[in-house]
Amino acid sequence: EDQVTQSPEALRLQEGESSSLNCSYTVSGLRGLFWYRQDPGKGPEFLFTLYSAGEEKEKERLKATLTKKESFLHITAPKPEDSATYLCKRGGSNDYKLSFGAGTTVTVRA
Amino acid sequence: DTGVSQDPRHKITKRGQNVTFRCDPISEHNRLYWYRQTLGQGPEFLTYFQNEAQLEKSRLLSDRFSAERPKGSFSTLEIQRTEQGDSAMYLCASSSPESSYEQYFGPGTRLTVT
Numbered sequence: 001e002d003q004v005t006q007s008p009e010a011l012r013l014q015e016g017e018s019s020s021l022n023c024s025y026t027v028s029g030l031r032g033l034f035w036y037r038q039d040p041g042k043g044p045e046f047l048f049t050l051y052s053a054g055e056e057k058e059k060e061r062l063k064a065t066l067t068k069k070e071s072f073l074h075i076t077a078p079k080p081e082d083s084a085t086y087l088c089k090r091g092g093s094n095d096y097k098l099s100f101g102a103g104t105t106v107t108v109r110a
Numbered sequence: 111d112t113g114v115s116q117d118p119r120h121k122i123t124k125r126g127q128n129v130t131f132r133c134d135p136i137s138e139h140n141r142l143y144w145y146r147q148t149l150g151q152g153p154e155f156l157t158y159f160q161n162e163a164q165l166e167k168s169r170l171l172s173d174r175f176s177a178e179r180p181k182g183s184f185s186t187l188e189i190q191r192t193e194q195g196d197s198a199m200y201l202c203a204s205s206s207p208e209s210s211y212e213q214y215f216g217p218g219t220r221l222t223v224t
Contacts, residue, residue, distance in 0.1 A: 032211060043114070043201050043215030044153065087152050095211055096143050097166065100152025 004090050006101035013108045016077050021104045023088035024070040032091025033071045035064050037084045038103065044087055051091075078108040114216035116202050122222045123192055130188045131219045135204030142185050143213065144177055145201040146170065153201055159185060192223045 004025045013019055023033065032051050036044035048057040050066035057064050061082060063074045073086055085103040092098055115134045123129050135142050140161050145153035156175070158166045161182040171177075174192075179185040189196055199220050203213040 034211065041217070041220075043203070043218050044213075046212050046214065049211060089152070091211060094166070096141075096158055096205075096213070097155040097168065099154065102151050 003099055004088055004101040006086075006088060006104050008104060009102070010105045011107070013075070013078055013106065015079055015108055015110050018074070018076045018078070020075070021073040021086055021106070022070060023073070023101055025090045031093070032095065033066055034089045034091060034095075035071070035073055036087040036089070036100075038087055039084050044100075047086075049091070075106065078106070080108045080110050082106060083108045114202055114204055114214050116200075116216040116219050118219055119217060120220045120222075122224065125194060125223055126191055128188065128190045129192060129221065130186055131200055131202075131221075133185045133187070133202030133216060134183070135185070135202070136206075136214055137183075139204035139206050139214070140182065141205045141207065141210055142179055143203045143205075144185070144187050145203065145215075147199040147201055147218070148197075156187075189221075192221075194223045197221055197223045 004023055007022045032049050034049050035047040037047055038044040048064040053068045055066050061076050065072045085105045087100045087103045089100045117132045142159040144156040147153040155168050156171050157177050159179040162179050174190045177187045199218040201215055201218045203215045205213045
């Protein structure tokens with residue numbers, strides 16, 4: 001079954017310490033890769049959609065990139081307010097029912 | 111519009127009881143989805159509505175689960191004869207026909223079955 005795998009499970013960063021999160025996927029009719037942010041006790045918040053290898057999208061301190069087999073979410077000079085769980089999900093036919101990854105929980109300490 | 115809302119935010123119930131959750135999507139969104147999320151996992155798809163029609167149900171949605179969207183606006187998810195394994199966060203999301211992939215999630219209903 002096609003699925004996405006996120007790593008690491010958890011990431012603890014000092015404020016200003018840049019890092020990257022990984023989302024790897026098996027490819028079968030890939031049509032987009034989505035990134036979401038989820039704060040504790042809240043629903044996921046849509047961040048980015050990437051459609052083709054080489055594509056990049058940015059939002060504040062976050063930059064998402066896509067290759068043929070994986071996507072990275074780069075966090076540049078993070079702040080404590082970037083602390084959250086970041087989820088990825090691949091797109092495809094009827095993508096609403098495709099699985100999310102288990103997420104990477106990012107904690108940024110001041 | 112204040113986004114997707116869900117009610118209640120928390121529900122504690124005893125095993126065997128029935129519970130019902132409500133979701134109010136963003137008003138112009140015709141697509142509505144229910145997901146379940148357990149600790150440490152991403153959301154899992156349960157069911158999907160387009161307007162009032164329930165177009166798809168996951169095999170996770172056992173016979174004890176039923177969802178409705180009677181007028182194509184709000185939706186309800188009912189769980190009958192709750193079991194401890196039903197304890198989870200139940201999330202509702204909606205999307206517009208123009209950008210169906212961009213889902214807007216509600217805050218969720220946290221269900222605890224004792």
